[in-house]
Amino acid sequence: MEREELGMKYDEFVDAVAIRAGMSPAEAEVLAHAALQTLADRLTAGEARDLAAQLPRGLAESLEPRYEKAEAFGLEEFVRRVGNRAAVDLSTAWYGMRAVLATLRGGVSVGEFQDVIGQLGKEYVEALQPAR
Template sequence: MQFHEFLGQVQNRAKLDSPDAAMLATRATLNTLAERLSGNEPANLAAQLPGEIGNHLKTGTAGKGERFNVDDFIARVSKREGVPENQATHHAQVVMGVLNEAVSTGEMADVQGQLPEDYALLFRREWA
């Protein structure tokens, strides 16, 4: 999936008013995901994405495997994106859905394998 296609899908599904808003939602979600994943998983995931998207998985704390639950994940996305938590939840679900389509099934299985069960909330298709 190409950069503009990824952002276009996020913008369309989340009903955002601009590509900049889609980028903000994507960056907030992927920065937070990078903090939660451990080892090389953020880099492995980034390798399957367009550079402009994958770079958001290469934060200073990427791969540290910081332990926090899905509520804390949403709170971090909300703060980074500057939106209420209900919107952050929806945006994170959309980003994760597009991510799921952009990378291999095996890579997404690796990502989900590192997340506790409560993170299933992020993989619901709320935009459909």
């Protein structure tokens, strides 16, 4: 079975991020890679690899872990790193990061997404809640 048969295709993922974040597919593509690279820093290497196994080629490579252990940093630092990697302001990074996580929620297995959120923590779950 090919990797892309497990879930969304690359373009579907990027388009979903673009729609959720209200940006062009080109902007969404840059932000998706930046958010996934940052996620790889925040997750254990094993979890990053498990998540990558459920993503299409082209996105999975962005989850290549640099370290075996997860770096401990909060949501604010996560957004800052996404912004730096994507060369966008914090507001754009925030919407892009939320859109990527929401797209992951629908694009990977429930168990895998729960494993990811379990490592990220409560503030990330709250960031995914719709604005009131």
